[in-house]
Amino acid sequence: MQQLLIGGTEQGQIALNGAMANRHGLIAGATGTGKTVTLQVLAEGFSRLGVPVFTADVKGDLSGIAVAGNSNDKIQERVQRIGITDWAAEARPARLWDLYGRTGQAVRTTVADMGPALLSNLLELNEVQSGVLHIAFDYAESEDLPLLDLKDMESLLNWMVEQRKPLSERYGTLSSQSLGAILRRLLVLKSQGGDVFFGEPALDIMDLIQQQNGQGVVNLLDGRELILQPRLYTTFLLWLLAELFERLPERGDQPLPLLVFFFDEAHLLFDSAPKALLEKLEQTVRLIRSKGVGIYFVTQSPSDIPDSVLGQLGNRVQHALRAYTPKDQKAVKVAAQTFRANPDLDTARVITELGVGEALVSVLDDQGIPTPVERTLVAPPRSRIGPADEEALAQLKAASPLAAKYDQTEDRDSAHERLQARRQQQKEAELAKPEPEKKASMKRTSGRQSAGEAFTKSLLRTLATQLGRVLVRVLERFLKRR
Numbered sequence: 001m002q003q004l005l006i007g008g009t010e011q012g013q014i015a016l017n018g019a020m021a022n023r024h025g026l027i028a029g030a031t032g033t034g035k036t037v038t039l040q041v042l043a044e045g046f047s048r049l050g051v052p053v054f055t056a057d058v059k060g061d062l063s064g065i066a067v068a069g070n071s072n073d074k075i076q077e078r079v080q081r082i083g084i085t086d087w088a089a090e091a092r093p094a095r096l097w098d099l100y101g102r103t104g105q106a107v108r109t110t111v112a113d114m115g116p117a118l119l120s121n122l123l124e125l126n127e128v129q130s131g132v133l134h135i136a137f138d139y140a141e142s143e144d145l146p147l148l149d150l151k152d153m154e155s156l157l158n159w160m161v162e163q164r165k166p167l168s169e170r171y172g173t174l175s176s177q178s179l180g181a182i183l184r185r186l187l188v189l190k191s192q193g194g195d196v197f198f199g200e201p202a203l204d205i206m207d208l209i210q211q212q213n214g215q216g217v218v219n220l221l222d223g224r225e226l227i228l229q230p231r232l233y234t235t236f237l238l239w240l241l242a243e244l245f246e247r248l249p250e251r252g253d254q255p256l257p258l259l260v261f262f263f264d265e266a267h268l269l270f271d272s273a274p275k276a277l278l279e280k281l282e283q284t285v286r287l288i289r290s291k292g293v294g295i296y297f298v299t300q301s302p303s304d305i306p307d308s309v310l311g312q313l314g315n316r317v318q319h320a321l322r323a324y325t326p327k328d329q330k331a332v333k334v335a336a337q338t339f340r341a342n343p344d345l346d347t348a349r350v351i352t353e354l355g356v357g358e359a360l361v362s363v364l365d366d367q368g369i370p371t372p373v374e375r376t377l378v379a380p381p382r383s384r385i386g387p388a389d390e391e392a393l394a395q396l397k398a399a400s401p402l403a404a405k406y407d408q409t410e411d412r413d414s415a416h417e418r419l420q421a422r423r424q425q426q427k428e429a430e431l432a433k434p435e436p437e438k439k440a441s442m443k444r445t446s447g448r449q450s451a452g453e454a455f456t457k458s459l460l461r462t463l464a465t466q467l468g469r470v471l472v473r474v475l476e477r478f479l480k481r482r
Helices: 018-023 035-048 061-066 073-082 111-123 127-142 150-162 164-171 176-191 230-247 267-272 275-291 326-337 347-351 390-398 415-431 435-446 451-481
Strands: 003-008 013-017 025-028 053-057 094-098 218-222 259-264 293-299 315-318 358-362 374-378
Touching: 003 018, 003 035, 003 073, 003 358, 013 018, 018 293, 018 315, 025 035, 035 053, 035 061, 035 218, 035 259, 035 293, 035 374, 053 061, 053 230, 061 094, 061 218, 061 390, 073 374, 094 390, 111 127, 111 150, 111 176, 111 230, 111 275, 127 150, 127 164, 127 176, 150 164, 150 176, 150 415, 230 259, 230 267, 230 275, 230 293, 275 293, 326 347, 347 358
Parallel strands: 025 293, 025 315, 053 218, 053 259, 094 218, 259 293
Antiparallel strands: 003 013, 003 374, 315 358, 358 374
């Protein structure tokens, strides 16, 4: 049985069973209590076992995992207390990723791969607008119009505005207001960097499941800027989970997971995702473990996670919570109730007493049963605590073996180009018509008045009416005189 050391108690060491690591987990605790360091310890441990890791680095603190740490008296004291006999400072093989393509390897996906449900969430569309977007995707597929980047999506929506009447006969009434609203939301997304994220070459998820010298590669997504766009951040991670679920084959029970996925700042997802997406996430969490993927949510309190998802997280690490308000006290009570009780431990009281680097821990045993909660001293990382320096990060980015694959963007024939060709064909067909047909076509077209034409006609009708009234009065006076 392969294990990953988490820390130690007065009774002995606490380790995560590798065969149960794909049963998912939770790292919770108030700000500043040690969640990031615990995440680093777990990521290191999985990497040493040969398991690749993916995590967002939302504060920039995790990049130190790529650099060997430094021993000091405090670390040595903790190593001795826990009983670690093989501790040594060492770096982990790491790869940098960035949705904006600046600090790491560029991450892209296509609009088609994102799909209408996730794109609707990203654009914050209402139910009607989301329905129109689903129609747009269906139309693009039926008309062989590949949706690769936002330019393709814009061209498709503009085409639908122009062709609204025939499309309404096919799909039902299409609101020009809804189409316009989606176009405006696309402009906002472009201003937030969406035009960089959508395109080709798209990310191949197998590039996240790599080993180096027998050790799992730790994939770090730069989240420092991304976290300022929480919809983009959470939608990307949801898309990545969906891709893993769809692409990976069934593996059954294995000694170790294929990949471990850390979802930092998980509360952002559950704060904003619509019900349909939450149901999809719950289903993914429940089923993806059979694909060999373990998901670990990182957040402040277990109450941030819906019960339907929380109940599937078998491995728990709970750092300190503070109970200053009635709401805080309720969160402490909820956190305590999520653990299997330990008769020798007042869980609710201890949660408020934990120091930095301490946690309450419960893991799954080899039968999949949660162990009683234990007050645990978390092991120190072997890599650097805190961010790596800029020089080390630049060298790491330059050394990426994926640079040739992802650095250069592609812009192949897709919806934008094909719709432009259709417009040109329509124009040429109009010019090629015989003269009578052209005139008839122009007459039909002229049926639509401009604002100026409508005003002029209205003015002439008014003047004619007034002139008629004057003539009637003159005629009446003339008859009376006679």
